[in-house]
Amino acid sequence: MKPKTAKIMTVVGARPNFMKAAPIIAAIRDHNKGVTSSRGTESTGNSQLMLESVLVHTGQHYDEAMSDRFFADLNIPKPDVHLGVGSGSHAAQTADVIKKFEEVLQREKPDLLIVVGDVNSTLGCALVAAKISFDANGTKPLVAHVEAGLRSFDRGMPEEINRIVTDHVADLLFVTEESGLRNLRDEGIPDEKVHFVGNTMIDSLMAFKDQANSSKILDKLGLRNSNGGSGSSGGTAPYALLTLHRPSNVDQSATLLNILEGLEELSSTYPVIFPAHPRTQKKVAEFGFERFFEIGNGSGERKESRTAHADGRIRLVEPLGYLDFLCLMGNAAVVVTDSGGIQEETTCLGVPCVTVRENTERPITVKVGTNVLAGTSKDGIREAARKQLNSKFSGAVPEGWDGKSAQRILAVICREIEKRRSV
Numbered sequence: 001m002k003p004k005t006a007k008i009m010t011v012v013g014a015r016p017n018f019m020k021a022a023p024i025i026a027a028i029r030d031h032n033k034g035v036t037s038s039r040g041t042e043s044t045g046n047s048q049l050m051l052e053s054v055l056v057h058t059g060q061h062y063d064e065a066m067s068d069r070f071f072a073d074l075n076i077p078k079p080d081v082h083l084g085v086g087s088g089s090h091a092a093q094t095a096d097v098i099k100k101f102e103e104v105l106q107r108e109k110p111d112l113l114i115v116v117g118d119v120n121s122t123l124g125c126a127l128v129a130a131k132i133s134f135d136a137n138g139t140k141p142l143v144a145h146v147e148a149g150l151r152s153f154d155r156g157m158p159e160e161i162n163r164i165v166t167d168h169v170a171d172l173l174f175v176t177e178e179s180g181l182r183n184l185r186d187e188g189i190p191d192e193k194v195h196f197v198g199n200t201m202i203d204s205l206m207a208f209k210d211q212a213n214s215s216k217i218l219d220k221l222g223l224r225n226s227n228g229g230s231g232s233s234g235g236t237a238p239y240a241l242l243t244l245h246r247p248s249n250v251d252q253s254a255t256l257l258n259i260l261e262g263l264e265e266l267s268s269t270y271p272v273i274f275p276a277h278p279r280t281q282k283k284v285a286e287f288g289f290e291r292f293f294e295i296g297n298g299s300g301e302r303k304e305s306r307t308a309h310a311d312g313r314i315r316l317v318e319p320l321g322y323l324d325f326l327c328l329m330g331n332a333a334v335v336v337t338d339s340g341g342i343q344e345e346t347t348c349l350g351v352p353c354v355t356v357r358e359n360t361e362r363p364i365t366v367k368v369g370t371n372v373l374a375g376t377s378k379d380g381i382r383e384a385a386r387k388q389l390n391s392k393f394s395g396a397v398p399e400g401w402d403g404k405s406a407q408r409i410l411a412v413i414c415r416e417i418e419k420r421r422s423v
């Protein structure tokens with residue numbers, strides 16, 4: 001008998017989406033192999049549904065460094081549809097996603113749409129799917145939100161608005177940590193829509209950690225000890241890794257200046273490697289803050305071989321691919337960041353993390369993991385960096401962050417599609 005099929009559409013748009021979606025796309029492929037072979041589909045709930053996967057890239061991020069490199073590193077197939085949206089104001093970018101995605105959704109008519117994370121593409125596509133009608137009966141896809149329930153309680157963050165709206169139009173909410181369950185309950189979202197599955201970003205980390213260890217980035221950046229060694233900190237001189245891109249941290253010159261001054265003690269003690277987001281690079285030039293940085297070339301390689309931190313300047317390099325960044329993170333003495341995902345990845349790697357924000361939507365990383373919230377004051381950053389550099393605490397890995405989240409998500413998805421068809 002021919003197996004029953006269902007069409008699953010997955011949307012990615014911006015850099016942090018790629019590592020969250022990659023394991024789901026891989027799990028769909030493995031599930032299908034299980035349906036057609038004797039291996040079975042135990043890991044996805046024994047469903048015999050064949051899943052047709054359609055991958056849509058909105059093009060919110062479009063550079064080789066911000067997008068293409070991640071497809072290669074994470075083994076993601078070429079998108080079936082590319083919307084070519086690009087940059088713009090929040091309204092213009094989201095509106096463009098909405099307009100272009102509606103045509104695609106109407107044409108493809110999937111059974112279920114997966115959106116991940118909290119970027120403008122997540123919100124735009126979820127909204128379209130929640131309001132579409134494929135026929136006179138009002139048929140529409142189920143909407144699944146991966147990484148639901150996270151809340152910073154700071155509505156000044158564009159991502160917070162995206163999270164709240166996406167969660168409230170979604171049919172299936174896949175939660176990464178206990179705070180998400182609480183937040184969704186507090187907002188009145190029915191329990192039956194909510195599934196605690198763990199973290200697909202950590203699925204990617206586990207799948208690619210070994211490969212990342214073979215990255216040549218430590219050599220390229222001259223971070224090896226003179227006695228050599230490979231991969232582990234045994235062969236690596238102590239260094240810090242920095243990322244900063246949040247509009248609230250980099251868009252105002254006084255705030256960015258304050259942060260850079262807060263980092264001076266760290267950067268005169270250790271090399272600080274800073275793969276800088278395009279937004280941040282533009283702001284550094286606009287504010288004339290080049291004096292804080294030794295600017296590397298596009299490949300991330302150093303121009304000179306002098307000790308990186310000799311003059312206390314931060315080493316600014318182009319954004320890195322997934323494997324190189326994972327390698328740098330895993331070997332760092334401390335990571336300083338305002339990213340969401342990096343708080344989770346450092347927790348999983350047991351690497352101390354200083355988050356340059358007043359709040360986090362990922363409190364589990366502070367509660368059981370290696371993360372501390374530094375705030376954005378000079379003193380706060382300086383003290384948090386000092387504390388974390390002396391920390392012996394390697395933290396614990398949160399519940400369900402075990403590399404199997406995508407399988408759990410697919411099990412729920414197959415069950416829900418079958419349930420919907422049976423009524």
Ligand code: UD1
Pocket residue numbers: 014015016060061062063066067087088118119120121158159245277278279
């Ligand atoms: C977006 C997400 C943010 C995420 C971040 C990760 C939203 C609201 N924000 O912010 O949650 O943490 O991605 O990177 O969706 N640019 C390039 N090349 C690119 C992409 C962007 O040069 O490939 C430049 C553009 O000039 C643009 C700026 O970077 O103006 C910002 O890009 P945008 O997508 O608007 O937001 P991000 O700050 O990247």
